[in-house]
């Protein structure tokens with residue numbers, strides 16, 4: 001493996017604490033950066049590996065691809081990079097800053113802490129067309145599993161990592177189709193939505209209302225990193241179609257149940273597994289040595 005814990009302990013001993021305090025400062029004035037940075041790291045790792053390709057500015061870069069239009073927190077990475085270049089010029093990669101910031105974001109929302117192996121290089125390629133690797137919110141469980149397995153992640157990693165939806169929000173545009181005219185029978189809504197939850201979601205996202213309005217992915221606990229997301233799935237209160245399907249498909253349902261500590265099943269600790277699966281995800285396609293570079297500015301290749 002190309003990465004290791006403490007990669008900067010000699011070359012830039014303050015690297016991790018600089019990232020942490022930068023994320024903290026931004027989080028205090030704008031808590032939405034926490035889910036933003038967690039999601040950004042995921043979107044980075046699934047396209048060209050964890051190499052900060054998602055941060056590159058320009059026409060037809062990953063940033064411009066549909067699934068990445070809602071990403072937030074770029075300013076946090078830029079801020080940390082500026083401070084790191086002052087402290088240790090040319091040493092800390094943008095890919096590592098993003099991996100560390102994702103972990104720090106989970107800690108700030110009361111989630112688990114874990115050691116992040118570092119030593120990633122930054123990539124030189126960023127193409128909008130590569131973003132098709134990313135899972136979509138209408139994907140079946142089979143397709144979700146395939147997309148994760150193509151990155152070396154199994155079904156347990158899938159359920160665990162999608163549990164990242166325990167924090168953050170979605171725009172109405174990504175789930176409103178489930179609330180109206182989804183079926184031609186019944187009340188027209190996706191039948192997997194709990195009937196008592198449906199009017200709640202409809203009130204938040206009226207049929208002809210603002211498609212960019214944001215709604216918590218983990219109703220009642222969108223600012224806290226906890227296992228509540230999984231109880232919401234059990235109760236038919238998943239917001240995204242792809243999330244609710246984790247409870248419909250038998251293979252992933254068992255994993256959700258294990259996170260919920262259902263009697264008779266081997267329990268899984270969401271906190272412990274999340275750290276483990278994040279380390280796996282953050283090692284996807286890591287570039288080392290001459291394969292990449294240490295960018296001077298995170299939004300542009302050198």
Ligand code: HEM
Nearest residue numbers: 035036039042070135136137161162164168169170171174
């Ligand atoms: C099947 C896989 C996944 C699908 C289909 C999916 C889809 C989505 C969608 C549609 C949104 C709303 C985006 C918006 O409104 O701009 C979202 C938000 C989010 N996703 Fe995922 N996601 C998946 C997996 C993951 C994973 C693995 C993580 C992290 C480990 C993650 C973390 C997040 C976070 C934190 C948010 C909230 C972002 C914010 O509030 O700014 N997602 N996801």
Ligand SMILES: [Ca+2]
Nearest residue numbers: 044047049053
């Ligand atoms: Ca990448």
Ligand SMILES: [Ca+2]
Nearest residue numbers: 166218221224
């Ligand atoms: Ca939560």
